[in-house]
Amino acid sequence: MDALKSLVQPLVGGGGGSSMIDGMKLVVLGGTVETARRVASSGWSHFINSFFLTAHFSEEDYPYDWLMLWLSRRPEWQRSREFETTTRTSTPGFGTRLADNSFGDDDDENEDIPGKVKTRVVFQPTANTTHTIYYRGHWLRVRRGRKNDGSGSETLSISVVARNNSILKQLVLQAKKEYEAEAVHRIQIYFADSHGCWRWTDSRHKRPMSSIVLNPGVKEMLLSDTKDFLKSEKWYADRGIPFRRGYLLHGVPGSGKSSLIHAIAGELMLDIYVVSLSSSWISDGTLTTLMGRVPARCIVLLEDLDAAFTRSTSRDDESTGSPDSSKTATVSNEPTDFHLRSSRRHRTEHLSDVNTLSLSGLLNALDGVAASEGRILFATTNHLERLDPALSRPGRMDVNRRRIGGYRTANYAPFTYHRVNIRSVNIVFHVLVLCRPVDKRIFSIFVFMFRTSAGDGLKNQAYLPPSVEEEIAAFKHSSPPLDGNTLSKLAKDFADSIPDEEFSVAALQGYLLKNKSRPEDAAHNAAAWVVSEREMRERLKKERELKEKQAREKRRKELLEKAEEKKKAEEEASKKALEAEKNKTEEKAKREAEETAAAEAELKQLQNEAALDTATAENKDSDSESDVSSSGTSTPAEPAATWVKIEDSSN
Numbered sequence: 033m034d035a036l037k038s039l040v041q042p043l044v045g046g047g048g049g050s051s052m053i054d055g056m057k058l059v060v061l062g063g064t065v066e067t068a069r070r071v072a073s074s075g076w077s078h079f080i081n082s083f084f085l086t087a088h089f090s091e092e093d094y095p096y097d098w099l100m101l102w103l104s105r106r107p108e109w110q111r112s113r114e115f116e117t118t119t120r121t122s123t124p125g126f127g128t129r130l131a132d133n134s135f136g137d138d139d140d141e142n143e144d145i146p147g148k149v150k151t152r153v154v155f156q157p158t159a160n161t162t163h164t165i166y167y168r169g170h171w172l173r174v175r176r177g178r179k180n181d182g183s184g185s186e187t188l189s190i191s192v193v194a195r196n197n198s199i200l201k202q203l204v205l206q207a208k209k210e211y212e213a214e215a216v217h218r219i220q221i222y223f224a225d226s227h228g229c230w231r232w233t234d235s236r237h238k239r240p241m242s243s244i245v246l247n248p249g250v251k252e253m254l255l256s257d258t259k260d261f262l263k264s265e266k267w268y269a270d271r272g273i274p275f276r277r278g279y280l281l282h283g284v285p286g287s288g289k290s291s292l293i294h295a296i297a298g299e300l301m302l303d304i305y306v307v308s309l310s311s312s313w314i315s316d317g318t319l320t321t322l323m324g325r326v327p328a329r330c331i332v333l334l335e336d337l338d339a340a341f342t343r344s345t346s347r348d349d350e351s352t353g354s355p356d357s358s359k360t361a362t363v364s365n366e367p368t369d370f371h372l373r374s375s376r377r378h379r380t381e382h383l384s385d386v387n388t389l390s391l392s393g394l395l396n397a398l399d400g401v402a403a404s405e406g407r408i409l410f411a412t413t414n415h416l417e418r419l420d421p422a423l424s425r426p427g428r429m430d431v432n433r434r435r436i437g438g439y440r441t442a443n444y445a446p447f448t449y450h451r452v453n454i455r456s457v458n459i460v461f462h463v464l465v466l467c468r469p470v471d472k473r474i475f476s477i478f479v480f481m482f483r484t485s486a487g488d489g490l491k492n493q494a495y496l497p498p499s500v501e502e503e504i505a506a507f508k509h510s511s512p513p514l515d516g517n518t519l520s521k522l523a524k525d526f527a528d529s530i531p532d533e534e535f536s537v538a539a540l541q542g543y544l545l546k547n548k549s550r551p552e553d554a555a556h557n558a559a560a561w562v563v564s565e566r567e568m569r570e571r572l573k574k575e576r577e578l579k580e581k582q583a584r585e586k587r588r589k590e591l592l593e594k595a596e597e598k599k600k601a602e603e604e605a606s607k608k609a610l611e612a613e614k615n616k617t618e619e620k621a622k623r624e625a626e627e628t629a630a631a632e633a634e635l636k637q638l639q640n641e642a643a644l645d646t647a648t649a650e651n652k653d654s655d656s657e658s659d660v661s662s663s664g665t666s667t668p669a670e671p672a673a674t675w676v677k678i679e680d681s682s683n
């Protein structure tokens with residue numbers, strides 16, 4: 033300090049410098065403190081960087097969803113002092129379920145109104161704030177942020193002081209387990225978008241397999257086949273066979289194709305990835321991209337497979353398919369409450385020309401190099417007859433059909449089982465044909481509709497949400513409980529009244545739903561319903577036929593009118609052509625006459641001139657002769673007489 037004093041003294045001079053020295057002291061002290069703070073801070077950062085492990089999770093990836101659900105259950109997360117609110121649950125796993133920290137107006141009397149949507153609010157800590165959460169003896173620093181790459185998508189960063197990353201692994205695994213436990217009763221449904229990406233669309237309760245009414249053995253066969261496939265990855269790998277399996281479901285609208293896939297997905301705990309081949313934007317490239325992006329274990333559902341084959345007829349000379357002029361989608365008026373295909377309701381009835389999917393493109397997308405392995409492919413079609421010619425084209429595929437099970441009895445319609453081998457690209461489709469129900473299936477449909485709980489009457493191995501059942505039972509207009517005998521008697525009456533193979537399951541369900549509080553009426557009025565349905569069908573058929581007839585008549589008239597107009601136009605044209613020809617001939621004749629007249633006139637003139645020349649020459653000769661004979665005497669009247677003479681001869 034003395035040294036500093038001696039240094040400053042000469043500059044400030046005298047005793048007045050003491051306050052200056054104090055100021056300088058303060059500056060030096062402040063600088064030292066600030067430097068120390070910065071050193072400490074950078075040291076701390078260095079310490080953090082060298083000891084903290086940080087994991088980043090992007091919104092686009094599954095672990096983000098797992099961790100967000102896990103975090104939503106942590107009290108520290110819920111106690112955040114800076115938060116934002118949302119009523120939306122955008123992450124797939126949440127589905128219709130909200131996070132645990134959601135709240136709503138539980139005293140709201142209107143909340144009990146059936147069908148009223150209950151809106152609940154969720155608190156979420158704001159982005160860019162750091163939260164400390166205690167987990168298994170470690171303090172985790174959790175931070176929500178956004179990517180700077182312009183996409184604006186969210187990221188989650190979790191840092192922890194640890195020697196290795198095992199604690200983070202444990203955390204992710206636990207979050208995954210909790211998430212899966214949450215999702216175990218649900219299946220996730222993804223739809224393809226026009227950019228070749230899969231978009232999460234919905235999360236549905238699993239559908240019990242027992243709720244699907246098919247001929248005996250079909251469900252069991254399909255289920256055991258798919259289970260067996262999922263277990264046989266090594267078997268496929270050892271033989272070098274692509275680990276893929278495909279099923280083609282065919283049946284009239286409302287025969288249960290989508291419902292069966294939904295139930296199978298629930299049984300196998302697989303998510304469903306849906307792409308409709310009749311979408312206007314679908315092309316070879318988009319489908320290949322989509323197929324390359326499905327996860328290893330899932331169900332891929334190709335809707336309207338026939339669209340690709342039918343389309344290929346007109347687009348791809350190489351491929352075949354039965355030509356079909358009516359490219360309109362089939363519209364069913366039957367109930368569609370369990371449908372997987374929410375987007376399909378918006379499907380265009382007329383296929384757009386923008387769709388450029390070809391058969392070869394489809395085959396390559398399904399089994400090309402880029403196609404993913406391990407997926408179960410389901411394709412549906414309402415028009416197997418449109419596929420067959422394309423599939424059975426020599427050199428492309430072999431279609432082997434065989435009936436399985438020998439269910440062809442008086443009461444059971446058969447179901448067929450086709451194997452479709454595509455030699456060139458090694459695709460195998462197992463084709464299941466879902467028929468309209470007969471006798472026992474009709475019985476089961478009734479029992480399933482009016483039984484009192486999910487377990488009654490039928491074995492139910494899949495999860496059925498109890499709350500829904502209880503809610504249904506509690507409803508005023510649901511049916512009163514029936515004892516087993518009454519139920520089976522009513523079901524038998526119902527089955528006896530319904531003719532085999534005439535109505536789809538969806539149609540029967542629709543009828544039963546209308547009578548869901550009156551099982552007796554449903555059973556006893558079934559015969560009358562069949563008659564009214566037939567009458568309605570007959571009436572619709574007649575109306576359709578009349579419409580078609582009118583359309584044909586209209587078309588015939590249009591064609592006749594067109595032909596008439598064409599004929600008239602042709603007549604008009606030929607008349608005009610004739611007139612033009614006549615005019616042309618007349619003009620030509622006139623022109624020729626004029627030319628002839630002109631030529632004659634010219635000739636006359638030339639003759640006159642020649643005559644004049646001759647006369648002039650003769651006069652000259654006679655003049656010279658008279659000059660010689662009469663020595664200069666002449667008669668002036670003679671030349672004039674000569675002129676008159678010439679004129680006369682010309683006339």
Ligand SMILES: Nc1ncnc2c1ncn2[C@@H]1O[C@H](COP(=O)(O)OP(=O)(O)OP(=O)(O)O)[C@@H](O)[C@H]1O
Nearest residue numbers: 244245285286287288289290291367369370537538
């Ligand atoms: N075999 C079945 N078992 C149980 N329910 C069925 C069956 N068939 C149809 N349904 C019911 O009928 C409705 C329509 O069924 P679904 O959508 O599965 O038919 P689909 O064959 O896929 O029809 P589309 O060809 O129009 O897609 C659903 O509500 C479903 O519950």
